[in-house]
Amino acid sequence: MVGILASVIDGVLVGAVYGLAAMGMTLIWGVMNVFNLAHGPIIMLGMFVLYLVATAFGLPPYAAIPATIIFGFFFGVALYWIAVHRMIGRPELMSLLSTFAVNLILIGLGTALWTTSPYNVPVEMPGVTWQGYTFTGTHIVAAALAAVIAGLLYLLLYRTRIGKAIRAVANNREAAELSGIPTTQVLSFAFGVGVALAGVSGTLIATLFPFTVLSGEIYQLKSFVVTVLGGLGNPAGALMGGIALGLVEGLATPFMPVSWIPIVEFGLFVLCLIAFPRGLFSALKR
Amino acid sequence: MWRRAFPWVIASAALLYALFPYVTNDVQLRESLLLAAVYIILASNLNLVIGYAGYVNFGNIVFFGLGGYICLYLVNDLQWPVILAALAGAAGVSALALVFGLGILRLRGAFFALATIGVNAAIAQLVTNFEPWGGATGIYLAIDAYEPLGGPMQALWTIYLLIVGLMAASLLASYAIRNSKFGLGLIAIGENENAAAVLGVPTPLYKALIYSASAFLPAMAGGLYFFKSGIIEPGGAFSLRTSIEAIVMVMLGGSGTVIGPALGAFLYEESRGYLLTAEAFSHFQLVIAGTLLLMIVTFVPGGLLGFVHRWWPRTRRWLE
Numbered sequence: 112m113v114g115i116l117a118s119v120i121d122g123v124l125v126g127a128v129y130g131l132a133a134m135g136m137t138l139i140w141g142v143m144n145v146f147n148l149a150h151g152p153i154i155m156l157g158m159f160v161l162y163l164v165a166t167a168f169g170l171p172p173y174a175a176i177p178a179t180i181i182f183g184f185f186f187g188v189a190l191y192w193i194a195v196h197r198m199i200g201r202p203e204l205m206s207l208l209s210t211f212a213v214n215l216i217l218i219g220l221g222t223a224l225w226t227t228s229p230y231n232v233p234v235e236m237p238g239v240t241w242q243g244y245t246f247t248g249t250h251i252v253a254a255a256l257a258a259v260i261a262g263l264l265y266l267l268l269y270r271t272r273i274g275k276a277i278r279a280v281a282n283n284r285e286a287a288e289l290s291g292i293p294t295t296q297v298l299s300f301a302f303g304v305g306v307a308l309a310g311v312s313g314t315l316i317a318t319l320f321p322f323t324v325l326s327g328e329i330y331q332l333k334s335f336v337v338t339v340l341g342g343l344g345n346p347a348g349a350l351m352g353g354i355a356l357g358l359v360e361g362l363a364t365p366f367m368p369v370s371w372i373p374i375v376e377f378g379l380f381v382l383c384l385i386a387f388p389r390g391l392f393s394a395l396k397r
Numbered sequence: 398m399w400r401r402a403f404p405w406v407i408a409s410a411a412l413l414y415a416l417f418p419y420v421t422n423d424v425q426l427r428e429s430l431l432l433a434a435v436y437i438i439l440a441s442n443l444n445l446v447i448g449y450a451g452y453v454n455f456g457n458i459v460f461f462g463l464g465g466y467i468c469l470y471l472v473n474d475l476q477w478p479v480i481l482a483a484l485a486g487a488a489g490v491s492a493l494a495l496v497f498g499l500g501i502l503r504l505r506g507a508f509f510a511l512a513t514i515g516v517n518a519a520i521a522q523l524v525t526n527f528e529p530w531g532g533a534t535g536i537y538l539a540i541d542a543y544e545p546l547g548g549p550m551q552a553l554w555t556i557y558l559l560i561v562g563l564m565a566a567s568l569l570a571s572y573a574i575r576n577s578k579f580g581l582g583l584i585a586i587g588e589n590e591n592a593a594a595v596l597g598v599p600t601p602l603y604k605a606l607i608y609s610a611s612a613f614l615p616a617m618a619g620g621l622y623f624f625k626s627g628i629i630e631p632g633g634a635f636s637l638r639t640s641i642e643a644i645v646m647v648m649l650g651g652s653g654t655v656i657g658p659a660l661g662a663f664l665y666e667e668s669r670g671y672l673l674t675a676e677a678f679s680h681f682q683l684v685i686a687g688t689l690l691l692m693i694v695t696f697v698p699g700g701l702l703g704f705v706h707r708w709w710p711r712t713r714r715w716l717e
Contacts, residue, residue, distance in 0.1 A: 140507075140576075144507075161509065163417060194691060197695055198694070201508045202451070203453075203510070204451070204453050205694055205698065207453055207455075207507065207510055208694045209689060209690075209695065211641060211644075211687075212687040212689075215683045215685065215686050216683070216684050216691070217687075218683055219681055219683030219685075219686075222683070223681060223684075230488070264542070286517065324697060332515075335511055335514065335515065336515075368526075370525065370526055371526055374519060374522045374523055374526065375517035377516075377518045378514045378519055380519075381501070381512055382514045384501070384511065384512045385500050385501060385503065385512070385516065
């Protein structure tokens with residue numbers, strides 16, 4: 112019984128990081144109705160920022176987090192102008208394809224630079240032992256940092272002027288433009304924030320598990336599941352969805368072979384999408 | 398349908414395509430053309446959903462992979478003849494797609510696209526864990542599986558002819574659907590689904606039907622293709638990347654046209670062969686595919702054929 116509880120707690124800790132990754136995706140969807148299919152490779156880039164900072168420059172691993180946020184933001188703004196700006200207001204197919212093109216380019220460049228062999232950045236962090244079960248220190252720190260970053264996003268969206276502008280654009284772009292909000296700049300800013308969130312979640316994931324150039328794809332799929340669970344365009348729901356997914360993983364681990372867990376996840380995903388296209392939590396609210 | 402010139406052009410082009418490696422007796426050329434034909438089948442059936450009905454199916458490869466698995470299982474474990482097995486696989490996958498389609502096609506736009514990624518991932522994982530189909534290692538055919546077709550050498554030629562036949566069938570079906578009431582309904586759905594529904598197009602039924610129809614020929618091609626390879630494993634059968642490449646091909650040639658996707662598939666496949674063999678490009682193949690896709694989507698969303706149609710409007714009449 113204690114074993115299951117420990118597994119569930121660990122699942123929730125990791126789930127908070129999934130939630131962070133999904134927040135980036137859902138924020139972009141909520142503001143500009145674009146599904147960022149370059150999400151996975153951006154998570155991968157966040158992982159490699161950790162690798163560069165910790166291994167190549169020899170700095171403490173957690174110094175990678177502000178680096179990823181800053182780099183991710185400007186990278187996101189650049190991506191917006193290259194691949195997304197011209198797709199706003201055109202059929203969804205177009206933005207899906209253009210962001211997927213970015214996905215291919217990033218994976219191709221990543222493979223050329225770092226090959227597809229696994230990387231591991233050892234992070235020293237004392238764990239917490241409870242009733243014979245040790246909770247890894249990195250998992251606890253990652254979950255705490257994810258919560259802090261989610262809190263900062265909340266402050267940005269609800270306590271600042273630019274946050275108000277983002278929410279206004281998400282609500283009704285024409286009305287926002289008429290009230291004098293430079294909506295194009297706001298869109299590029301929001302895209303930058305979304306990409307920075309994806310990148311930083313990658314950095315946190317890399318402190319937990321080994322990674323390759325292709326690992327971003329797995330977390331992209333998990334982000335889809337989480338966004339659908341939490342309701343598209345709803346950052347708070349994304350965090351809850353992430354924790355819910357972590358909970359499912361933690362609960363399922365003691366009972367079935369690890370290779371069956373993705374089937375549960377994707378089954379849940381498709382069912383959820385069909386039954387509650389507006390998210391599990393919005394269905395509960397009604 | 399046969400009164401117009403276009404189907405005859407397709408049929409004779411396919412005949413030439415089939416005979417060319419025979420006449421030159423060039424095995425390497427045959428392999429390259431076979432791969433291109435497989436991609437033409439994938440792209441032109443995907444076009445039915447993307448180009449006509451306007452729904453993005455990111456998981457289109459699931460038809461191909463599942464068809465391959467069913468066929469190889471029937472051939473290997475139950476000793477069915479390969480053509481019958483491929484047909485059974487195609488029928489099974491098509492029926493499955495119809496059931497799935499009625500469920501997930503209630504979703505629109507990006508939600509549908511996401512669901513197709515989920516379906517592909519779920520089925521890939523399911524097959525990876527399905528022991529009767531060899532789990533993660535897949536199914537290997539014994540060499541005597543080729544005996545009924547006159548040994549491995551002869552079997553390769555037979556499979557080539559069959560796949561080219563499927564390619565011709567894909568293009569003809571694409572043409573027939575485009576020039577039917579059904580196709581008109583689909584194109585209306587692609588333009589504006591609400592308006593189509595108001596005008597009396599039975600949208601849920603049409604969408605599910607086209608989703609299911611677009612599964613049949615790719616599933617059969619999957620059966621024949623993996624029979625030819627003699628091996629099938631989950632990574633190769635359900636590769637999301639191949640799925641996306643098929644979308645690139647459709648966009649490259651011009652979505653919503655009949656021969657556009659085929660043209661795109663042929664060009665993409667042949668130029669990829671060149672990129673892979675050229676030393677300088679082999680690492681950057683994905684980068685090139687990505688850049689190409691980005692350029693098409695940004696600057697020429699109509700693809701090759703859309704470009705031709707825009708500059709020479711007369712070609713619209715005979716180049717569909």
